[in-house]
Every structure is written in C-alpha cells, then in structure tokens.
Amino acid sequence: MDWLEEELRQALERKDPPPDFAARVAHATRVDSAAGSGRVVRVWPRWLPVAAAVLLMAGGAAYREHRGRVAKERVMVAMRITADQLNHIQARVREAKP
Amino acid sequence: MKPIRSMLLAAALAWLLAAQQFKFNLEHLEAKSSDTVDISLNSSTLQFAAKFLDSKDPDEAEVKKLINGLEGIYVKTFSFKSEAAYSIADIEGVRKQLRAPEWSRIVRFKSAEDGESAEVYVRNADKRISGVAIIAAGPKQLTVVNIAGSVDLDSLSDLSGHFGLPKLDTVQPGKPKKPE
Numbered sequence: 001m002d003w004l005e006e007e008l009r010q011a012l013e014r015k016d017p018p019p020d021f022a023a024r025v026a027h028a029t030r031v032d033s034a035a036g037s038g039r040v041v042r043v044w045p046r047w048l049p050v051a052a053a054v055l056l057m058a059g060g061a062a063y064r065e066h067r068g069r070v071a072k073e074r075v076m077v078a079m080r081i082t083a084d085q086l087n088h089i090q091a092r093v094r095e096a097k098p
Numbered sequence: 099m100k101p102i103r104s105m106l107l108a109a110a111l112a113w114l115l116a117a118q119q120f121k122f123n124l125e126h127l128e129a130k131s132s133d134t135v136d137i138s139l140n141s142s143t144l145q146f147a148a149k150f151l152d153s154k155d156p157d158e159a160e161v162k163k164l165i166n167g168l169e170g171i172y173v174k175t176f177s178f179k180s181e182a183a184y185s186i187a188d189i190e191g192v193r194k195q196l197r198a199p200e201w202s203r204i205v206r207f208k209s210a211e212d213g214e215s216a217e218v219y220v221r222n223a224d225k226r227i228s229g230v231a232i233i234a235a236g237p238k239q240l241t242v243v244n245i246a247g248s249v250d251l252d253s254l255s256d257l258s259g260h261f262g263l264p265k266l267d268t269v270q271p272g273k274p275k276k277p278e
Binding site for chain 1: 135137139143144146147148149150151157158161164165171173175205207209214216218232234241243245254257
C-alpha cells in the first residue's frame with residue numbers, strides 16, 4: 001500500500017454524524033422553505049380545532065340564551081302594558097256602575 | 099338593484115305585519131312623544147320566548163298559558179309632555195278599522211272629567227275570539243294594543259291578578275258595558 005492508497009482510505013472512511021445532526025437538518029429545511037415561499041410555517045396544536053368548535057358551540061348557545069331572554073322581556077313588557085290597561089279600564093267601569 | 103331591494107323590504111314588512119290585524123298608523127306621533135314603547139312580536143318570537151318563561155313564576159306561568167296559540171302581540175304606547183299632542187283623527191284612524199261584523203266593541207268608557215277614554219274590541223271568527231284590540235287614550239298618553247290569535251278572555255282578564263295589579267271582575271264578551 002503506497003501513500004496514495006492510505007490517504008484515500010482515510011478520506012473515505014465511514015464516520016457517524018454528530019448527535020444534533022438530524023435536528024440541525026430539520027431546522028435548516030424549515031428556515032429554507034419559509035424563506036423560499038415567503039410565508040411563515042406554523043405548526044398548530046392538535047387540540048386547537050376541538051377548542052375552536054367548543055368555543056363556537058358555547059358562543060352559539062349563549063347568544064340563543066340572550067335572544068330568548070330579550071324576547072321573554074319584550075313579551076312580559078307587552079303583557080304588563082296590556083294588563084295595566086285592562087285593569088284600569090275594568091276599574092273605571094266598576095266605578096261608573098250605579 | 100333598487101326595485102329588488104324595495105320588493106324584498108316590502109315582502110319582509112308584509113311578513114312582519116302578517117299577523118297584525120289592523121294598522122296602527124301612528125308613527126308620526128313618535129316625534130311628538132317624550133316616551134314611546136313599540137313592541138311587535140310575531141308567532142315564532144312568542145313561541146321562542148315561551149321556552150324561556152318560568153312555569154314556577156306566577157306571572158310568567160300565566161303569560162305562558164296565554165301566549166300559547168297567539169299569532170302576535172303588538173303594542174304601541176306614547177307618553178307626551180303636554181296635552182293635545184295627538185288628535186281625535188289619530189284615534190279614529192285606528193277605530194275605523196275595527197268595524198262589525200269582524201270586530202265588536204265589548205267595553206267603552208269616556209270620562210269628561212279627566213279626559214280619559216278607552217275601548218276594548220274583540221275579533222270574532224267561527225264563533226270564537228281571534229283577536230283583541232285596546233285603545234286607551236288619556237290627556238298625555240295614548241296606547242293601542244292588538245293581541246292576534248286565539249285569545250282566552252278569562253286568561254286575559256286573569257292578568258289583572260298578576261304583575262302586582264289587583265284582581266278584578268272578568269270582562270264578558272258580547273255584553274257591552276256602557277257606563278257613560
């Protein structure tokens with residue numbers, strides 16, 4: 001084996017990568033991809049759609065409850081006015097009875 | 099585009115007023131009044147509201163019983179700071195729509211002393227009461243009510259025992275009282 005063969009053997013020898021190699025490659029890929037497309041890539045938590053659905057349902061129920069209470073108050077005011085008028089009319093009619 | 103919008107608005111208004119049995123035509127008084135109460139409740143709103151009425155509360159239970167079968171409740175009340183803010187013609191515009199044979203007046207009173215007057219009409223359809231109209235006028239107040247639909251007069255008069263009002267005699271339909 002001459003000196004050239006020895007140099008080639010050392011240069012082509014199999015070496016294990018450093019421990020953070022995979023993480024660095026993944027990071028570099030994300031940065032390159034974001035820079036290339038012009039948008040930021042976000043990884044959303046898996047529970048987010050469920051939380052959004054729960055919030056929407058709760059909001060819808062609260063809004064329905066609010067509308068129901070408003071409608072109920074309007075009915076009660078209308079009935080109170082009607083009752084007040086009828087009561088007044090009946091009282092006046094009774095007063096006028098001989 | 100404008101004609102379509104107008105048609106849609108007219109259709110929406112017609113749908114809203116479908117259950118109302120006569121027109122109030124009193125919008126012009128709003129500018130003169132110090133306080134106005136304008137309530138328009140159609141059948142679907144009444145049924146929706148009924149779900150939120152508490153059967154354990156005496157007032158709400160009575161109202162819940164009464165609105166079952168109603169097609170609408172329409173109330174307009176004006177309060178004025180001075181007298182003569184509205185005219186007899188304003189009341190006549192409502193009164194002329196409440197004519198026989200559709201409508202019959204069951205109660206009327208008029209006081210020359212304090213200038214108050216009130217009338218109660220019922221609408222008859224197929225030998226049953228299908229609506230009630232109230233016109234109550236005072237020197238500084240005017241109220242018009244239309245309760246549309248199948249009205250139980252006993253339940254309606256029972257309202258006088260609720261809302262903190264004293265219990266009074268039942269108004270009997272078909273027996274006009276003339277205290278004047």
